[in-house]
Amino acid sequence: MTTLKDIAQLAQVSKSTVSRYLNNGQVSEKTAKKIEQVIAETGYEPNALARSLKATSSQLIGVIIPRFNSSSTSEVLAGIDEVAMKEGYNLLILNSNQNLQQEMEHIQTLDRQNVAGIILFSQKFHPALLDIVSKTKAKIMILGQSFERFNYTTYDDYQAGKLIAQHAIDLGHKDLLYINPSEEDEAVGKVRAHGFIDWVEQYPVKYQVISSSFDRLDNYRLAHQILPDITATYIACATDRMAISFLKAAIELEIEVPSQLSLSGFGGYNDGQFVHPNLTTVKYPFKEAGQVAMQSLLEGIEDQTEELKQITLGVELLQGKSTGPKKS
Structure with missing residues (x-):
């Protein structure tokens, strides 16, 4: 047929x-x-x-983002918008401001508006949020996290952690420090960190994990606290924004990067390539994720099937000048 x-x-x-x-x-x-x-x-x-x-559905796609001041969000939105324009859909973008209650209210609001579908950028999944998502009439595509019961488009965060760990080990570093945001963020705070930790534990190296946040100022202040007495020769920050904060503090403390301290991030944002030295990082295909998520969501809407669309995109190491061999 x-x-x-x-x-x-x-x-x-x-x-x-x-x-x-x-x-x-x-x-x-x-x-x-x-x-x-x-x-x-x-x-x-x-x-x-x-x-x-x-015929009862609109040509409107709701997009719920966690915050506006995010380089990755901007790139993903560019990919979503590109496909939406091509396919004749309009976007309604709502900001949850990283607030769970607001996120849930936005989903319910969009569903009442009879949108054709919803793309949800989510950092954590609370049982109450899972319940709302499962009851929503509109098709939902989760972006950035993976959950067995739902459609998702995400990244190989575990592999990203392994790539940075292997890079540090290949350079001969024996004392590593990982700066991690809250573990409430499943992909960044848990999966990415576990990829790094699981890999370094296979080698005779020392490592420590210090908790922080995604906020630039928080990381800048943290760097000023720990850098003066640091013994680690390699710091892996969970995002490029966090790494840039540490780089700024290191420069102010007259710690030379990378001759005295190697520093890397995750993301591959343009900001990290316009600092000196430019960041070693793991590049994520953010715009492609937006394109894939939107196209997959539209295919689900058109097919009217319950078949799950679950996609994980690859990442790659991007070596900059902020990391170098351990000095003997």
């Missing part, structure tokens, strides 16, 4: 475009003719129930 996906492939357009055509949405005359021809040739008959469900 011919499916909507078959029609899209034969017409060389997306499934969302075919769906818009079938529901009298806006498509170009040239595209409409291509789709019409393929439908005629295949004898495709659209599912009446799926079309009626689609």
